[in-house]
Structure formats: C-alpha cells, structure tokens
Amino acid sequence: MVTVIYDGTFEGFLTAVFEVYEYKFSSVNITTKERFQQNVFNNHHESLFNEEKAARVWKGLTAKISAAALSQLYKAFLSEETGMEDILLKYIQYAFAKKQTIESDYSNAAVLTVIQTAKKVYREKHRMEAFIRFQLTGDGLFYAVCQPDFNVLPLIEKHFKSRYADQRWLIYDSKRKYGIYYDRFKVETVQLSFDEKTNNGKNIQIMLDEKELLYQQLWQQYFKSVNIVARKNTKLHIQHMPKRYWKFLPEKQSDAFR
Amino acid sequence: MSERLMEKLSILADAAKYDVSCSSSGSSRKNENKGLGDAKGVGICHAYTEDGRCVSLLKILLTNHCIFDCAYCVSRKSNDVKRAAFTVQEVVDLTINFYRRNYIEGLFLSSGIFKNADYTMERLVRIAKKLRQEHNFHGYIHLKAIPGASDELLKEAGLFADRLSVNIEMPTEQSLRLLAPDKNRKDMIAPMKYLKGAIEENREDKKIFKKAPLFAPAGQSTQMVIGATPENDRQILWMANQFYDKMKLKRVYYSGYVPVSNDNRLPAIGTPVPMIRENRLYQADWLLRFYGFEVDEIVNEENPLLEMDIDPKLSWALRNLQLFPLDINKADLSLIMRIPGIGVSSAKKIVAARKFSKLTWDHLKKFGIAVNRARNFVTCQSDVFNRRDWLPSQIKDKILQAGKSKYSPNFSPQLKLF
Structure with a gap:
C-alpha cells in the first residue's frame, strides 16, 4: 500500500x-x-x-x-x-x-x-446563496461571515458577482479562514487580519452604517409578521433552517430577547 | 419615523401572508449594465418562518384599505383592524435595502382595493416601474393583477413584473358569490385571458427578435382557498387542471383556510387549518404537472376525495393493481414514474443505470427510493422479493404499519394525553 x-x-x-x-x-x-x-x-x-x-x-x-x-x-x-x-x-x-x-x-x-x-x-452552496446576510459598514462595504459545512465559496462567487454587480462585498468563511472580495470589477480570494478595535472581528457593530440596525430590525419585524401562528410547525422550520446557521441570521437573533 | 414604518410593515406584511405563493423561480431576467439583482434561474428561499413556510420575496400589501367585503379575507371592509398604506418610496426603499443584504429575491406586491381596480393597479405598476427604471433593479417582481383592471395597465405590469397572478379565491362560482358578493368570476378570468394571450405573443416575438422586451417571463399563477367552502377534491383539482390546460398557468396554489372571522358562512375561529388536505392536493398537483397523470385518474366520480392517510399516487396504484408488478429493469420511464415511492429523479436514475447492470434491491435502496412503498409494486434482479396476491387493503395496511407518516398522530384512534 x-x-x-x-x-x-x-x-x-x-x-x-x-x-x-x-x-x-x-x-x-x-x-x-x-x-x-x-x-x-x-x-x-x-x-x-x-x-x-x-x-x-x-x-x-x-x-x-x-x-x-x-x-x-x-x-x-x-x-x-x-x-x-x-x-x-x-x-x-x-x-x-x-x-x-x-x-x-x-x-x-x-x-x-x-x-x-x-x-x-450543491445543497450547501444553495444554502449559502440563501443564508448569507450582508451588513453594511460605514465605508459602504457589504460584509458577511459564514461557516459552511463544505468549502463552497469557490462555487458561490459567480452567483454573488452577477447579483450584486454594483456594490462592494466581502464574504468571509471563518472556519476556513479566507474570504472572497468583490470590488465592483473582479472577485479575489483574500485573507483577513482583524482589528483589536472590533475584538478580532467579533464585534463589528461600531463599524456599521447608521441605517444598518434599522434594516435588521425591519427584517426581524417582517419575519415575525409573515408567520401564521395557527400553522406552527417547528420541525419543518428547523429542517429547512438548521440551527447551526442561526447565529448568522438576524431574523433568528431577536429570539434571544423574547 | 422609523416606528411608523415598522408599524406599517407589521400590518401590511401580516395582511399579505395569506397569499401562499412565494416562488421566485422561472424568470429569465439577467443583471444588465452593472445594475442590482439577477432573477434568472432557480428560486431561493432565504428564510423559513416558524410555520415552516418559505420566505423568498418581500410579500406585502401596498395598503389594507379595501372597498370589498369578502368574508374569508382579513382585510375585508367590515373587519375592525388597523389600516395602513405604504408610500411608493417606502416600498422601493424596503425592497432595495432588503435585497442588497441578501434577505430576499425580490418583491411580491399586492393590495387592498381602494377607489377602483385601475386606480389600485396603476399604483402597483408605478412601484415596479420605478424599481426597474430608476434603480436599475433586476431582481424578481411578482405583482397582483387586480380583477377589473384595464388591458393597458396589465400590459404595462407585464413589462416590469416577472410574474403576475390573479387569485381565483374560491374553487367554484357559487362559493365566490356566497362569500365575496362584490367580486365576480368574469372579472377574474378576463385579466388571466388577456395575460395568457400577451405572454404567448411575447414568446413568439422573442423567437424572432431576441431583443424583444421581456413580458412576465415567469408566467402567471393563481390561488384558491381550500376548506372554507364545501367543494370536494375532484372539483378543486378539475378546476386546477383547467387552469393549467386552458390558461397555461405556471402554478395553482392551494391555501388551507385559516379562520379569521366569526361569520357563520365560514368555519369558526379555532377550526384547525386543513393542512393534510392541502398537502395531498399539492401532491396531486405534482402528479398532474410532472408525472403524466390525468386528473380523472387521481379523482373521479367514484373517488371524489383524496385519501388523507396515503398519498394520491399510492391511492391510484392500489386501485389499479392489475398494472403491477412492473419490472424495474424493463418498464418504460413513464411507467416507472407511476410506481409509489419512486420520484421523477429516482426513475431517471433507474433508467440510466440499468444500461450498465441489472438492478437489484440494493441498488434501488441506494438511489433513495421509498422501498416500503415501492416493494409491493415492482420486481427486480433479486430473489428476496416476496410479493403475494395481497388485496389492496392489505397492502395499504402493511405500508401504513411499516412507515411512519408525519401525519400518523392525526389518524391514530388512540388518545394522546401528554
């Protein structure tokens, strides 16, 4: 052998x-x-x-x-x-x-x-296309963190490039420690070095655009309002949106305060 | 300012949620000129609510003010609810900002009827137009076509929207007359007919001039409320089939009635939503659209109701046992798709793989077919098969005992206390 x-x-x-x-x-x-x-x-x-x-x-x-x-x-x-x-x-x-x-x-x-x-x-790629959530920073960058089960960033690059052609964005895989960055012209693979100011990238709130939190709250409100209580089906909810993705989804964050 | 917006969003999303369509697929709109968004290809469900339904689009009403008084509708004139209306700019801002953060695939805009049909339709169109022309937005837009709106407005709507839908609301005209006295069936069918014609014409134009503008590239759909009125499944599926056949609709949605009114024409508040029936109707709908079934094979005069404890394909197979067992290694694709427990993609796998070797149960299991259901209807290259001359009822019992249906608690005669 x-x-x-x-x-x-x-x-x-x-x-x-x-x-x-x-x-x-x-x-x-x-x-x-x-x-x-x-x-x-x-x-x-x-x-x-x-x-x-x-x-x-x-x-x-x-x-x-x-x-x-x-x-x-x-x-x-x-x-x-x-x-x-x-x-x-x-x-x-x-x-x-x-x-x-x-x-x-x-x-x-x-x-x-x-x-x-x-x-x-492919399913994980599709999930990332669905569950990536950008936050707008003060300098106009749309920033998202993810931890996909498989190494799918190379597969989602094209999707995000053709969709968000007019905005700068960065998707960072914090499990594999690299990201893809689009500068309105091309996508590049990047390594990140985080600032102490943001506690190693864990606390980026201070960097956000002034309207970012408003839109997150509006989204949380929307998510709550479209639910039909009479049809509650937790099993199906979790089957489609497994818990391991929740920490990156603003709509699942308001739960912590209920 | 932001609190008022928050309140409007909660009122107008809440009022829109009974429209079940959420599809964002089937369009061919591409990003152009470095704009925002891309609606080509597969749809994406960005989130799922706690009731397990997909959230793909920002689904809102422009307003829940309404001059109509349809008994089943939460926004009916006589209902004492908070009313609100978005401005055009508010809808545009929400759509763009949600889209940029990857929350949604686009906008699904509907509305209560204020003043009249054209007045309402004109405002819906104006929002879509603004998104497309001023914001270079290429995401998905689904607009409601308001019954009674003029052809000119519908035409404009088709130029900006990916999908249009007119809700037929009730499976029969009698029910509509009973519950929605202000509406009439003709006003609903007219825009559908117009759109069907315009879509077909546009597809022809597209063949000749590639640059011809898109017109509702994701087609049109409709929805009917199930369980509010006494129609049987045969009437419902027959109606759906007509829409697929005659109107070339992409989808018919079935919305299990959620009690929202104490009106004595309707099931009382607290009556469970008919979710199993809704599920069986969707399964039957899939059989019509993807499995080559005729509506009469699924429901007919002798069997006007879908069975609740088994799926409609199994139900059909048990009524037609003379056609089985089928030999997996020989039968036509179209017949293999009719075997309970085998879906379209497994059927295709079977037909592709049998060119290389004779298929056995081990192969079939690995392909992911539902062996518990399929085993009673097929033969393959294995000796372990032990089909005997069971009666349909025996096969059904065997399958029900071996399987664990997600609905089984509903059929269990045992009382569950805790």
Whole structure:
C-alpha cells in the first residue's frame, strides 16, 4: 500500500492522480499533508503540484465525461470529506478504463458516491446563496461571515458577482479562514487580519452604517409578521433552517430577547 | 419615523401572508449594465418562518384599505383592524435595502382595493416601474393583477413584473358569490385571458427578435382557498387542471383556510387549518404537472376525495393493481414514474443505470427510493422479493404499519394525553 500525499488543492489532487498512473501504483490511497499520519508499515510518496500533469488529467477526463460530470467531480472534492480522494480516484480510473461514458452508472459505488456527495455540496452552496446576510459598514462595504459545512465559496462567487454587480462585498468563511472580495470589477480570494478595535472581528457593530440596525430590525419585524401562528410547525422550520446557521441570521437573533 | 414604518410593515406584511405563493423561480431576467439583482434561474428561499413556510420575496400589501367585503379575507371592509398604506418610496426603499443584504429575491406586491381596480393597479405598476427604471433593479417582481383592471395597465405590469397572478379565491362560482358578493368570476378570468394571450405573443416575438422586451417571463399563477367552502377534491383539482390546460398557468396554489372571522358562512375561529388536505392536493398537483397523470385518474366520480392517510399516487396504484408488478429493469420511464415511492429523479436514475447492470434491491435502496412503498409494486434482479396476491387493503395496511407518516398522530384512534 502506497500513500500519495498532496497539498490539498484540486490541482494538487489532479497531479497526484497523474502520478498514480506515472509510477504505476496499484494499491494506493491519496491524502493531504494535514491528514496524513506516518505509519511504519506504509510507503508514502509526496506529490508536488505540477500544472502540466494536472492539466493532462483534466483534459483526459474532458474527453471521457461531460461538463456536468466534471463539475460533480469538483464539487465532491470540495466536500473535504475523509477518503473522498480515494473515491474520486476510483471514479477517474473507472472513467479512463471504459470506452463509453460511465457518469450515469449509478450502480457503480464510486460513481454513486461522487454524485451523491456533489449533491450535498450543491445543497450547501444553495444554502449559502440563501443564508448569507450582508451588513453594511460605514465605508459602504457589504460584509458577511459564514461557516459552511463544505468549502463552497469557490462555487458561490459567480452567483454573488452577477447579483450584486454594483456594490462592494466581502464574504468571509471563518472556519476556513479566507474570504472572497468583490470590488465592483473582479472577485479575489483574500485573507483577513482583524482589528483589536472590533475584538478580532467579533464585534463589528461600531463599524456599521447608521441605517444598518434599522434594516435588521425591519427584517426581524417582517419575519415575525409573515408567520401564521395557527400553522406552527417547528420541525419543518428547523429542517429547512438548521440551527447551526442561526447565529448568522438576524431574523433568528431577536429570539434571544423574547 | 422609523416606528411608523415598522408599524406599517407589521400590518401590511401580516395582511399579505395569506397569499401562499412565494416562488421566485422561472424568470429569465439577467443583471444588465452593472445594475442590482439577477432573477434568472432557480428560486431561493432565504428564510423559513416558524410555520415552516418559505420566505423568498418581500410579500406585502401596498395598503389594507379595501372597498370589498369578502368574508374569508382579513382585510375585508367590515373587519375592525388597523389600516395602513405604504408610500411608493417606502416600498422601493424596503425592497432595495432588503435585497442588497441578501434577505430576499425580490418583491411580491399586492393590495387592498381602494377607489377602483385601475386606480389600485396603476399604483402597483408605478412601484415596479420605478424599481426597474430608476434603480436599475433586476431582481424578481411578482405583482397582483387586480380583477377589473384595464388591458393597458396589465400590459404595462407585464413589462416590469416577472410574474403576475390573479387569485381565483374560491374553487367554484357559487362559493365566490356566497362569500365575496362584490367580486365576480368574469372579472377574474378576463385579466388571466388577456395575460395568457400577451405572454404567448411575447414568446413568439422573442423567437424572432431576441431583443424583444421581456413580458412576465415567469408566467402567471393563481390561488384558491381550500376548506372554507364545501367543494370536494375532484372539483378543486378539475378546476386546477383547467387552469393549467386552458390558461397555461405556471402554478395553482392551494391555501388551507385559516379562520379569521366569526361569520357563520365560514368555519369558526379555532377550526384547525386543513393542512393534510392541502398537502395531498399539492401532491396531486405534482402528479398532474410532472408525472403524466390525468386528473380523472387521481379523482373521479367514484373517488371524489383524496385519501388523507396515503398519498394520491399510492391511492391510484392500489386501485389499479392489475398494472403491477412492473419490472424495474424493463418498464418504460413513464411507467416507472407511476410506481409509489419512486420520484421523477429516482426513475431517471433507474433508467440510466440499468444500461450498465441489472438492478437489484440494493441498488434501488441506494438511489433513495421509498422501498416500503415501492416493494409491493415492482420486481427486480433479486430473489428476496416476496410479493403475494395481497388485496389492496392489505397492502395499504402493511405500508401504513411499516412507515411512519408525519401525519400518523392525526389518524391514530388512540388518545394522546401528554
């Protein structure tokens, strides 16, 4: 058994896949540096990102599966689930081994897992498109913090860019410690260093636009008024809006004062 | 100033909430000229109220002043409630500021009728126009088409809104006459007909000139109140089917009546909202729109009511056992979709996957089909299948015992005390 170690990026993973073929590893698993645990019985091989190798794997896949299936592969990768690299490798090996496209072979375990995981990631992407809440700061920046279950910022970028084309915004993933920032022209990945003044970004109230709190209160009021008490259904409410998202939703904050 | 706005919002959101439509999907409006918003593609539910309903749009009335006295409506003239009215600017500001914070997909604007239909409609249109033209807003706008409004105003509305809707309110004309004496069916059908024509014409224009302006790209919808009047499910679904068929509506919404009046023509205050019935009607509606069912297959003269304890597809299958079992590895897609417990996407998975290997129960379970329901109606490449010649009632009992319906407490003869 050989363990192939890569840098955690998608391109790095594709490089690792290339090297599985290059070195003819037969019994293999792929994992990130962070997750790798040294084991005396295992050989390991460190794969370094190589643009050309990654591009060749991607190009090879393009000839074998559709754009929609490629996107499923990428989404499944962004799930960051333990062992996903090995399942993706199986999927890719199966795709290369067959003449016809295998992307709709739901009876194959790797294919089905990739599709189902991609679906989970898509759902989280969709949730972020729904549950991101911007706060307007004094200098005209719309700022939002989130902690998505999966690494979905790369997937939501386009959505927010085309929707909020005329406003500066920043969406920060405080779990993965990076954000995406749009300056009215392009979106960039950014790291943040927080100020002491805001207690490490936890207390940004002092930075907010003077009307921000009014709109949050109006939204809370609206959320309360559209509820029909005679139809109360807490289970359904929580099923659609799981509690882990509540801390970022102003409409669920007024609850603390009831 | 802000307190008055807060009060208006609470009154006019409260009065608008009985309109159940919340869809923000189906439009093709894109962001242009670096404006604000984008309404193309899938809808987004930004929040869910404690009753579990989706909040996608800022759904408000422009005013709850109303010259009509419809018994089922909370804003009826004779009801003693606080009245309020937004200014055009207030609605525009709320919409833009909520939208910029990603609270909503857009605006759903309705109104009580003040003065007359055209006067009211003109104000709704003015708000949509201002959002589009002065604020370069490309988010979703759903406007109510006021029964009796002129064709000119409807046409203008269609140019600014993504969706328009006229509520038919009651499933039959008799009920409407009984409960809403000021309204008549003809005034509701006329704008629907006009919009149907205008939408179709616009779609044709679009084929020839790509640049032809959008006209209600997300189509039109309607809603009827369920459980306030004695119509049966057959009458309701037959009416819905007419709307899909003849008026080309995108959606018909069913709104379980929430008692808001002591009027003796209506169920008393405190009567439970008919939520299960509403759910079964939506399931039947889905069968009509996505599963290729005819309305007569779901409800007919012998079976005018939907069964409350099982879903309408299962109900249909139990009445038509002679068609089953179906072989998962051979049957047509259209037939597989008719198997209880198998939805459209599972059916498509089955048809795609069986090209690669013969499917077994293990495969089907992993696809996520409801095995408890489906097992009585299919055969596949497994020996473990043990279908016998059960009677429909036996199958139903078996399914009900093995499954845990979210509604089961409602059907249990046992009294739950605590």
